[in-house]
Amino acid sequence: MRPQFLHRSLGLLQRVPNRSFVPTGLGRRSLSSSPRVPDFAFAFDIDGVLLRSSKPIPGAADSLRYLKEQNIPFILLTNGGGKHETERVAELSEKLEVPLDPSVIIQSHSPFAELAGALENKRVLIVGGDGDRCRQVAERYGFKNVITPGDIFMANPGIWPVSKVFRSYYEQFARPIQNPNQIDAQDPSRGLKIDAVFVYNDPRDWGLDAQVIMDVLLSSEGVLGTISEKNGQPNLPNKGYQQDGQPPLYFSNPDLWWAAAYPLPRLGQGGFREALEGVWAATTGGPSKGVELKKNIAGKPYQATYEFAEHQLMRNRSQAFGGAITQPLRNVYMIGDNPASDICGANTFRSIHGSEWHSILVRTGVYRGGEPAWVPSTIADDVQKAVEWGLKSSKW
Numbered sequence: 057m058r059p060q061f062l063h064r065s066l067g068l069l070q071r072v073p074n075r076s077f078v079p080t081g082l083g084r085r086s087l088s089s090s091p092r093v094p095d096f097a098f099a100f101d102i103d104g105v106l107l108r109s110s111k112p113i114p115g116a117a118d119s120l121r122y123l124k125e126q127n128i129p130f131i132l133l134t135n136g137g138g139k140h141e142t143e144r145v146a147e148l149s150e151k152l153e154v155p156l157d158p159s160v161i162i163q164s165h166s167p168f169a170e171l172a173g174a175l176e177n178k179r180v181l182i183v184g185g186d187g188d189r190c191r192q193v194a195e196r197y198g199f200k201n202v203i204t205p206g207d208i209f210m211a212n213p214g215i216w217p218v219s220k221v222f223r224s225y226y227e228q229f230a231r232p233i234q235n236p237n238q239i240d241a242q243d244p245s246r247g248l249k250i251d252a253v254f255v256y257n258d259p260r261d262w263g264l265d266a267q268v269i270m271d272v273l274l275s276s277e278g279v280l281g282t283i284s285e286k287n288g289q290p291n292l293p294n295k296g297y298q299q300d301g302q303p304p305l306y307f308s309n310p311d312l313w314w315a316a317a318y319p320l321p322r323l324g325q326g327g328f329r330e331a332l333e334g335v336w337a338a339t340t341g342g343p344s345k346g347v348e349l350k351k352n353i354a355g356k357p358y359q360a361t362y363e364f365a366e367h368q369l370m371r372n373r374s375q376a377f378g379g380a381i382t383q384p385l386r387n388v389y390m391i392g393d394n395p396a397s398d399i400c401g402a403n404t405f406r407s408i409h410g411s412e413w414h415s416i417l418v419r420t421g422v423y424r425g426g427e428p429a430w431v432p433s434t435i436a437d438d439v440q441k442a443v444e445w446g447l448k449s450s451k452w
Contacts, residue, residue: 093377096387096450097369098123098130098443099402099413101356102148104393104421105439106132109317110151113420115440117152123443128452129373130160133365133390135309135324135355135397137163138185138257140193159372162365164308164325164355165193165256172198178251179203181272181303183265184325185257188229193256204230205261205268208248208280211236215271215280216264240281247279254306258325266332269305270339273349277301288340297340298350309355311397315421329353356392357401366407388413389446391439393421395428403430414449416442 100106106116123130132148139147141158149156172194179201182190191202206226209219211233219226233239233248241247250272259265268280276282277300289296307329313321333342333349340347355361369388374381388411392398395417402415417423417432418439428435436442 093381093383094126094128094450094452095383095385096389096446096452097128097373097385098446099133099365099369099388099390100130100439101390101392101394101398101421102132102134103136104315105391105418106148107151108315108420112152113439115438117154119440119443120152120154120156124154126452127376129369129376129385131365131369131372132156132161133356133361134162135164135311135314136257137165137308138189138193139163140196141166159368162361162368164361165190165254167354167361167364168194168254168256168306168308169197171252175252176200179249180252180254181205181250181268183253183255183269184259184328186260187225188231190256194254203233203250205264206230207233208239208268209264212239215239216267219261219264222261222264238280241279242281244276244279244282247281250278250280250303252303252306254308255325255328256308258309259328262328262331265328266335269332270335273298273302273305273336274339275300275302278303294350295340295345295347297347305349305351307351307353307355310353310358311355311394313394313422315393321422356394356397357404359405362401362405362413363408366405366409366411370409385409385411387411387446387450389416389442389449390414391416391418391436391442391446393418393423395423395430395432399428399430399432403432414446416445418442 106113141161141163144163145156145158145161176198177200180194180199182194182202182204184190188204191204194202207230208215210226210230213220238246238248253269253272271280272278274283274287276284284300286292286296286300292299307325309325311324312326314324316322336342336349370385373385390398390402390413399415399417402413405413415432417428417435420438434445436445
């Protein structure tokens, strides 16, 4: 199913004076002298491209200012998350000293907002992120009944006794579960039922989160404390696993690595998923025994995420020029630091609108040199050089 747009207002990008960035070999072009609508746009990753450990990468702010001054559309397409889009864009605006509108950012879990209607009154388990910030994001998306592994642990610490060292952490945000006995109820009609599991951001307590997710996936109809009698039945599809009304499992970010303050890349949400799949395989027999972990993965490099981003980009472009655009969007330059997500996604994306996406790999993040797993259209030292390449390619 093709993702739809998030229901949020789309403001025009604010125009600010360009302070210093002028592409090499190109003169400054004012809006008054250039009435034509650009037939190209940019998409930026954030971590490792615009920021490194929350600090602006040289040239990033000036590049965005230039695009805003020229009214060239762009979008920030990140596999990061854990905060609402309005909060994230406010932080970026402050760090980069460039006013940005929430309509220009798409995080890994942004498409989950489209599922809120169907799951509005269902109980969803939200995993990952600091404290219960991801719960707050989900509630702002429209989910009404949201619980976290921390809630479950505080109601019944026996579900993962190793997490007792995190008790003071969970006490800060856990919400009470009305009947804690529901967590270990053997009767499905009396237990705590989970209708969907979402990993919104990198988990902090991998052990607890993996245990709770495993309990739900092995349960009968998503009821904690139960175990499905269909598990391991050789005559059933997937040997009976996830064939008994268990809830769907969603991951928002497939990245194995991400660029942090440490000089080497750090494990991301993709690392947690790989660990969970390892436990699943050890428990069920895994692919070698004909059992897979059924899951849904959003984020880059997946087609649906790029479709979601392109629709948002085109909508922003239309609004920025008063909706009277006859010229199609021909080229989009995706600037990223991760070959496995940014470059792979741009290279494999097929636009239903006929736009061509070009990948530009920068050296300021995950990519450390050498032959990348996915070969980009070009490699640039940093985001400013990448923007210059895109502008020259489009003869701007």
